[in-house]
Amino acid sequence: xxxxxxxxxxxxxxxxxxxxxxxxxxxxxxxxCTQNLADMGADVIKIEKPGEGxxxxxxxxxxxxxxxxxxxxxxxxxxxxxxxKRSVTVDMATPEGQAIIRELAMQSDVLVENFKTGGLQxxxxxxxxxxxxxxxxxxxxxxxxxxxxxxxxxxxxxxxxQAMSGLMSITGRADSEPGGGPLRVGVAVIxxxxxMYATTAILGAVEARHHTGRGQHIDMALLDVAMAVLANxxxxxxxxxxxxxxxxxxxxxxxxxxxxxxxxGNMLLAIGNDGQFxxxxxxxxxxxxxxxxxxxxxxxxxxxxxxVAMMSELTLSRSTADWIALLEARAVPCGPxxxxxxxxxxxxxxxxxxxxxxxxxxxxxxxQGECINQVVTTASPLRLSDTPATLRYxxxxxxxxxxxxxxxxxxxxxAQLQALRGRGVL
Numbered sequence: 001x002x003x004x005x006x007x008x009x010x011x012x013x014x015x016x017x018x019x020x021x022x023x024x025x026x027x028x029x030x031x032x033c034t035q036n037l038a039d040m041g042a043d044v045i046k047i048e049k050p051g052e053g054x055x056x057x058x059x060x061x062x063x064x065x066x067x068x069x070x071x072x073x074x075x076x077x078x079x080x081x082x083x084x085k086r087s088v089t090v091d092m093a094t095p096e097g098q099a100i101i102r103e104l105a106m107q108s109d110v111l112v113e114n115f116k117t118g119g120l121q122x123x124x125x126x127x128x129x130x131x132x133x134x135x136x137x138x139x140x141x142x143x144x145x146x147x148x149x150x151x152x153x154x155x156x157x158x159x160x161x162q163a164m165s166g167l168m169s170i171t172g173r174a175d176s177e178p179g180g181g182p183l184r185v186g187v188a189v190i191x192x193x194x195x196m197y198a199t200t201a202i203l204g205a206v207e208a209r210h211h212t213g214r215g216q217h218i219d220m221a222l223l224d225v226a227m228a229v230l231a232n233x234x235x236x237x238x239x240x241x242x243x244x245x246x247x248x249x250x251x252x253x254x255x256x257x258x259x260x261x262x263x264x265g266n267m268l269l270a271i272g273n274d275g276q277f278x279x280x281x282x283x284x285x286x287x288x289x290x291x292x293x294x295x296x297x298x299x300x301x302x303x304x305x306x307x308v309a310m311m312s313e314l315t316l317s318r319s320t321a322d323w324i325a326l327l328e329a330r331a332v333p334c335g336p337x338x339x340x341x342x343x344x345x346x347x348x349x350x351x352x353x354x355x356x357x358x359x360x361x362x363x364x365x366x367x368q369g370e371c372i373n374q375v376v377t378t379a380s381p382l383r384l385s386d387t388p389a390t391l392r393y394x395x396x397x398x399x400x401x402x403x404x405x406x407x408x409x410x411x412x413x414x415a416q417l418q419a420l421r422g423r424g425v426l
Contacts, residue, residue: 013041013387013390014039014040014041014042014384014387014388014389014390015040015041015384015387016037016040016041016042017041017042017043019037019041019042019043019109019110019206020042020043020045020107020108020109020110021034021037021038021042021043021044021045021108021109021110021111021112022045022047022101022104022105022108022110022111022112023044023045023046023047023085023111023112024047024092024101024111024112024113024114024115024120024125025112025113025114025142026054026055026056026114027054027055027056027114027191028056028080028081028158028188028191028192028195029114029142029158029190029191029192029194029195029198029220029222030112030113030114030140030142030195030198031046031054031056031081031082031195032081032191032192032194032195032196033112033140033142033194033195033196033198033199033202034046034085034112035081035082035083035084035085035195036195036196036199036380036382037110037199037202038083038084038085038392039083039084039380039382039389039390040380040382040384040387040389041387041390042110043086044084044085044086045085045086045088045104045108045401045405045409046082046085046086046087046088046396047088047089047090047092047101047104048087048088048089048090048398048399049089049091049092050089050090050091050399050424050425050426051089053078053087053089053398053399054078054082054398056075056077056078056080056081057074057075057077057078057398058073058075059075059077059078060073060074060075060076060077061075062075062076063075063076064076064079064372064375066371066372067371067372067373072371072372074372078395079375079376079377079394079395080377080378081195082395082396083358083377083391083393083394083395084390084391084392084393085393085395085396086393086396086400086401086404086405087396087397087398087399087400087401087402088399088401088402088405088406089398089399089402089426090402090425090426091424091425091426092123092125093123094423094424094425096420096423096425097425098123098124098125100406100410100425101123101125102124102125102130102133103409103410104409104410105125105130105133105134105137106130106133106134107409108134108137109136109137109138109206109215110137110138110139110140110202110206111130111137111138111139111140112140112142112198112202113125113139113140113141113142114141114142114143115141115143116143116153116154116155117141117143117145117146117147117152117153118153127139127141127217131215131217134215135213135214135215136209136213136214136215137215138202138205138206138209138215138216138218139215139216139217139218140198140201140202140217140218140220141217141218141219141220142194142195142198142220142221142222143156143219143220143221143222144156144157144160144161144221144222144223145221145222145223146219146220146221146223146224147219148219151223156221156222156223158188158189158190158191158222159184159188161190161222161223161226162184162185162189162190162226163182163184164223164226165190165223165226165227165230166230166233166234167185167189167190167226167229167230168182168183168184169182169244169245169246170230170233170244170245170246171183171184171185171246172246172248173246173247173248174245174246174247174248175246177248180246181246182246189229190222190225190226190229191222193225193226193229194220194221194222194225197220197225197228198218198220201218201220202218205218232253233252236252249268250304250308253301254271254272254297254301255271255297255300255301255304255307255308256269256271256277256300256307256308256311257269257270257271257272258308259337260311260312260315261312261315261316262315262316262318262319262320262323263316263317263318263319263320263322264319264320265319265320265336265337266320266337267315267320267323267324267334267335267336267337268334268335268336268337269311269327269332269333269334270333270334270335271332271333272333273297274289274295274296274297276331276332276333277289277294277297277300279330279331279332280327280330280332282330283326283327283329283330283332284314284326286314288307288310293306293307294307320336324336352379353379354378354379355376355378355379356376356377356378356379356391357374357375357376358374358375358376358377358391358393358394358395359373359374359375359394360372360373360374360375360393360394360395360396360397360400361373370397372397375394375395377395399426402417402426403417406426
């Protein structure tokens with residue numbers, strides 16, 4: 001771990017240390033957003049249903065091993081997006097639970113939720129109800145299809161939206177190739193993008209509040225985000241009417257920009273301009289850059305089949321490591337195609353401190369019934385020189401901070417907490 005990557009702190013520090021965030025979201029998109037805010041110092045309180053918790057606590061395998069290395073029933077998925085938060089169990093289906101959440105919302109700057117459109121209105125926890133109590137509240141709703149339009153009532157999931165948006169139609173190999181057909185991206189990329197866009201929108205609303213004194217509602221939809229991140233593919237269609245298709249690891253507009261076979265596996269070449277192509281040819285001992293068909297990228301796109309076939313035969317002559325050593329010395333972008341273990345073992349990844357280890361209970365033994373202490377996650381990529389990301393809490397056990405938070409925020413005493421537990425509110 002490097003100092004530039006993250007700093008450890010027991011007190012809140014960071015760019016957003018002045019913000020209080022109430023997290024009513026579950027699964028990935030909302031929690032990814034609130035983890036970003038938490039990493040930058042915001043005090044994030046995650047509300048979970050007693051006895052069940054966030055859905056992803058059960059989405060395994062893989063499951064966390066206990067201290068003896070045996071798998072538990074607690075899934076690793078949850079840890080990916082819930083670092084630096086405090087977990088509080090509250091049953092919002094009860095009037096007392098709703099009252100607790102309302103009181104926490106009155107003390108919060110930001111609330112993030114991902115219930116179906118209108119789902120929190122029956123509890124009195126919708127934007128209109130809470131904004132009446134706290135006009136400065138920034139309320140971010142994450143749904144599949146937004147709060148307007150014919151699909152607004154529908155539940156939305158990343159895979160469904162990848163399919164509906166057209167993303168799967170441009171992901172995977174062409175139908176004419178072995179293994180051809182639409183594919184989802186290997187992680188829930190629309191959830192993750194939505195979490196990042198939600199983070200940006202919240203920070204924009206915070207800035208606006210400095211001038212207006214008022215919070216606002218943010219309507220964040222997975223389908224909106226999916227359409228936006230079609231990027232050049234979407235813009236190309238909108239301006240030409242040409243529907244892009246799948247073409248595996250190749251690029252529609254740049255050649256050669258894909259994987260190539262080597263003597264012992266595969267490598268990735270990302271040659272983005274004519275100068276890089278010329279340097280590749282000179283390093284490899286060929287004169288293809290002097291051939292009028294291949295001198296320019298536009299020509300190489302037209303003659304893609306010929307140049308790729310020639311290069312594929314050539315790249316088989318050396319190992320992946322030999323090609324990388326040869327080409328990196330000449331500033332030709334290339335690299336191995338790693339599995340995840342190899343990626344985390346990469347010396348640059350290690351130098352950047354991208355693996356971080358935390359303990360849920362750093363100050364004492366595990367509470368009765370708990371079997372997991374150490375949690376390993378990937379560091380935040382947000383690198384701020386003066387206010388770096390901070391590590392305060394490991395991804396928490398369910399309800400780990402219930403008593404701490406309710407004592408601190410609502411001044412509830414032990415007897416009141418015990419009574420609420422007895423009634424199933426906590």
